[in-house]
Amino acid sequence: MASFASSLRHIKCHRQLTKGSWQPQLALRSRPVSKVDIRQLSTTEITSPPTDPVSQISIPFQNVNHARQVPKSPSYFSREPRFNDLHLKLFNLLSKYHDLPTLKPADAPQIPWLKLELVRHQLGEDIKASQFSQVMRIARRLNLIEPSVRPPAIDIALRFLSRSVDSVTTFRKVKLVDKHGRAVGVGKRKSSTARAFVVEGTGEVFINGKPLNEAFGRIHDRESAIWALTSTQRMDKYNVWAIVRGGGTTGQAEAMTMAVADGLVAHEPALKTALRAAGCITRDPRTVERKKHGQLKARKGPAWVKR
Amino acid sequence: MASAHSLRSFMRPTVSTTPRSLARAFTTTPLQSAAQGKSSLPPQKQVQVSKKHKKPLVRAKAPNPGERKAFRKRIQLSNNSALEVQGTEDLQPDTMLKSEHAGKMFSIPNDMQDKLRTLEAFKTTQSWNLFRKPHILVRQDLVDLMNKLEAAKGNQEALRLVLTGTKLSGKSHALLQAMLYGMMNNWVVINIPEAQDLTNGNTEYTPVPETSDPYEFIQPVYCYKLLTSIYDANKSVLEGLKLQKDWSATTQQKGAGSLADLIQSAREPDWAWPTFMALWQELQLPGRPPVLFALDGLSHINKKSDYRDPEFNPVHAHDLVLVRTFVDALSGKTKLPNGGAVIAATSGNNRQLQPSQELVLSQLEAGQKGDEVPKPDPYEKGYDERVYDALKNSTVMRLEALSKADARVLMEYWGASGMLRRKIDQHTVWSDWALSGHGIVGELERTSLLTIKM
Structure with missing residues (x-):
């Protein structure tokens, strides 16, 4: 039994069976090889084996350009082949079309660009952030090319780096003023959250039912809380009634800034740019850093002990 | 195992390994000159200047006793760096009575500034020191208050008022304006600028003779100070008022004279309290001008004081006779037959937790508005009947915010x-x-x- 298994051992490797032989006449002797089983070694088609037995004897390596498999893309042996191809494609496009007239960055068509994480996920490659930013720089430059003279190849290439439009429209919620004239804005800072009900009025502000001087002791905090209104000179046109929870006084005051700005944008969308410049739109991402194990605090290590 | 010290000795020899004789043999100096150059004396030790030796520390002159407090309590009413404000008028006796003056600034006349200063009506927390001349804003609610004062004079009946409001809402300032109005209209103005001075145990006290259960106490030094301020602020009015009774039995005032003479007769704190009582009773006789009795920091006199009686029980503030005088006037027990006002202001910051006072004031306020009167908290034990009796007949005025x-x-x-x-x-x-x-x-x-x- 053992001898039988050992005699068949060479068949165990399927590759041996399916592999195209360099000497077809030997293969034919054992078993006729079907066309499907022949692995293509080069881009050229292998001619079907001639029926004429004389012509069966052929000179080896005829019509074979490469002695091994050659990938389609030269990037095959790099770390991120698909991403490299994309990079090259965009780069070539830019070098070809860089003479075309361009727009100012503010006037360029808005494209919801893919984020790095999504591109990594789509391509299945671990793309470096620095290289991604290089590609994005080229893509943004291509997007500046005047749309009327832009060749379709650029649009096709850029489409790969953009999200579908549906996801954009569903992502951006438009705040509205309700039937009572209220706009509810939400804001966060550190661990505080604020909801501000902004209505048209005469400049009265209540925070958790208290006027500003009782809600915040520091003048600076009071100013932060209504900064969205003062920076846009709208203090005399709106009333604010806010609920603030969590965190300390600074966090609560700055959460109020965001919330009031959010509500104000619902009333006057044109103010958004001014409010962004005043720092009322962007959420401040700084929070308390977590404690690490083996450390006393986030960064503080234990004191050195000799033994 | 060799210690670290012993190993170190191999690395750097502490004693020069070169023999001395060998070192001397290598010199190039001739023997004679070498001998001349060298001093025969042994080498002197370098005199080391001690680093610990320092110059004596010169400190700035420490302020004399009382200087710091004087600086802290200083009232500055003028500032030459500030610009002079054009177009404001001096207050006249009837300025604060007219509604058309509401919402305007008026300056305080110079003679009134001095009188208010002696009454300690200006507070250090108010920023008078930033302006060239003290000005006040006549507010509508204070116009109403002044009209009530004027009505009290006409009715020959005392206005009993408690000023309340949130922190920094201008209660002491309203008191100042009432005093200003009183003095400009020839009232006799008596002011206790800080009620806590009477009850925090910082001024001397002696029991009233023949009192026990409860003991009553006189505060002679404070009374003397109060008399002085009354005299300085109301001198012109008091000099025109002749004594109607003979006070020679209890005071140092022998024979006839004016009320100013009566105050002047108390030359020592020991005579201050009988003199004050004599003055207070004289002011209630017919034909006298109206009296304004003001006090700031009401919650400090509606509690047990920091004084102790001979049995070491805490003394209720109402058992201090000076406080008692004010409380009797506020409660209506002492009528002011010539008209006048008794005004107490609560304090927003320097405030004691006084459930009984809070309750009475909130009840009075609700009653005035016609709202439901709040009930006492059933879980609170410390309600004080004496506080209720002291405040129940007064009116509460809440100072509102500015428009x-x-x-x-x-x-x-x-x-x-x-x-x-x-x-x-x-x-x-x-x-x-x-x-x-x-x-x-x-x-x-x-x-x-x-x-x-x-």
């Missing part, structure tokens, strides 16, 4: 004095009005006057 128009007048005055450099327009006024908690006057001062904004 936007009033806030603007005040800010324009600050701007005219050069203290507020910003442009004053509707936007600035409204935003500062909001920042100050909808026009709390002290908060407005904090946000715009005392905060530098670039």
Whole structure:
């Protein structure tokens, strides 16, 4: 039994069976090889084996350009082949079309660009952030090319780096003023959250039912809380009634800034740019850093002990 | 194992390994000159200057006893760096009675400034020191108060009032304006500027003879100080009032004289209390001018004081006879037949937790508005009947915040004095009005006057 298994051992490797032989006449002797089983070694088609037995004897390596498999893309042996191809494609496009007239960055068509994480996920490659930013720089430059003279190849290439439009429209919620004239804005800072009900009025502000001087002791905090209104000179046109929870006084005051700005944008969308410049739109991402194990605090290590 | 020290000795020999004789043999100096150059004396040790030896520390001169307190309590009513404000008028006796003057700034006349200063009506926390001349804003609610004072004079009946309001809402300032009105209209004004001075145990006290259970106490030094301030502030009025009774039995005033003479007769604190009582009774005789008795910091006299009686029980503040005099006037036990007013102001910051006082005041306020009267908290034990009796007959006046128009007048005055450099327009006024908690006057001062904004 053992001898039988050992005699068949060479068949165990399927590759041996399916592999195209360099000497077809030997293969034919054992078993006729079907066309499907022949692995293509080069881009050229292998001619079907001639029926004429004389012509069966052929000179080896005829019509074979490469002695091994050659990938389609030269990037095959790099770390991120698909991403490299994309990079090259965009780069070539830019070098070809860089003479075309361009727009100012503010006037360029808005494209919801893919984020790095999504591109990594789509391509299945671990793309470096620095290289991604290089590609994005080229893509943004291509997007500046005047749309009327832009060749379709650029649009096709850029489409790969953009999200579908549906996801954009569903992502951006438009705040509205309700039937009572209220706009509810939400804001966060550190661990505080604020909801501000902004209505048209005469400049009265209540925070958790208290006027500003009782809600915040520091003048600076009071100013932060209504900064969205003062920076846009709208203090005399709106009333604010806010609920603030969590965190300390600074966090609560700055959460109020965001919330009031959010509500104000619902009333006057044109103010958004001014409010962004005043720092009322962007959420401040700084929070308390977590404690690490083996450390006393986030960064503080234990004191050195000799033994 | 060799210690670290012993190993180190191999690395760097402490004693020179070179033999001395060998070192001397290598010299190139001739023997004679070498001998001449060398001093025969042994080498002197270098004199080391001690680093510990320092110059004596010269300290700045320490302030003399009492100087620090005087600096802290100093009232500065004028500032030459501030600009003079044009176009404001001096207050006249009837200025604060007229509604058309509401929402305007008026300056305090010079003679009144001195009198108010002796009464200690100005507080250190008020920012008088930032302006060339003290001015006041006549508010509508204070016009109403002055009209009540005027009515009290006409009715020959005392106005008994408690001023309340949130922190920094101008209660002490309203008291000052009432005193100003009284003095300009020839009232006799008596002021206890800080009620806590009477009850925090910092002034001397002696029991009233033949009292026990409860003991009553005189505060002679404080009484003497009070008499002095009454004399300084009301001298012109008191000099015109002749004594109607003979007080030679109890005071040092022998024979006839004016009320000013009566006060002057108390040359020592020991005579202060009988003299004060004599003055107080003389002022209630017919034909006398109206009296304004004011006190700031009401919650300090509605509690047990820091004094102890001979049995070491805490003394209730109402058992201090000076406080008792005020409380009797406030409760209506002492009528003021010539008219007048008894005004007590609560304090927002220097405040004691006084459930009984809070309850009475809230009940009075609700009663005045016609709201439901709050009931005492069933879980609270410390309600004081004496506080209730002291306050039940008074009226509560809550000082409201400034309107936007009033806030603007005040800010324009600050701007005219050069203290507020910003442009004053509707936007600035409204935003500062909001920042100050909808026009709390002290908060407005904090946000715009005392905060530098670039």
